[in-house]
Amino acid sequence: MSDKSKIKIPTAAETYDILYSAYGTQRWWPGEGQFEIMLGAILTQNTQWHNAALAIANLAAADLLEPNALYKAPPEDVKSMIAPVGFFNVKYKRMMNFLDYLAKYDMALNRFQNLPVPDLRSELLQVNGIGPETADSILLYAFERLIFVVDAYTRRLFGRLGYGWMEKAPYDDIQAYFMKEMPSDVQLYNEYHALIVTHCKETCTKKAPFCFACQLSSRCAATAKFVSQE
DNA sequence: AGCCAGGACTGAG
């Protein structure tokens, strides 16, 4: 059979422990304030966080990290401030769609603390431009609601660890797997996703799949073959 | 010089 069969696939819980011992506490989201986190979730879509942070800083300098202020700011101004994230025309629309939604409730954010997660999630998913990852990031990181965030890094890392099905599986299937395997703990979900991102940014990249920094190195696709030949 | 980034939508087939 394939070389992979010789390597034990770590469970989701074991993988968490390995990542945690390699990188420690992450304390995400890397931003302050609920509205800022929500915007960041949209701005960082398919974009490095570094660039999203530049955009956030521009908005902050113009006092636009507040729903009403941002809502009525001149579109061209806002677009130039968020230019570093790329897709700025699309993302401007997405932010405005999101603000249309918030405006229906007077820009009140307290409902995100009170309503059931499934209700909030489906509301968010109805906003054009907010997909599953963005919705879940908002719920988990801005409001500490119990929902597991899945992203491209999750698919890549766990695909290499031996969970090949995650590479192509629907978002909700992967999310359900982690929420079934891991204890229902908001802080744990928060840290786990953050650890996955940290690991993948540093060593489990698409281009250099060989992982130097942690014990997961022997699990990566590029190294599995190497290991089994030893 | 490319290639890639913490997605999501749209239009074909």
Added chain:
DNA sequence: CTCAGTCATGGC
């Protein structure tokens, strides 16, 4: 339903 094409800037 699956899926390539699209959006666009900045860093390596």
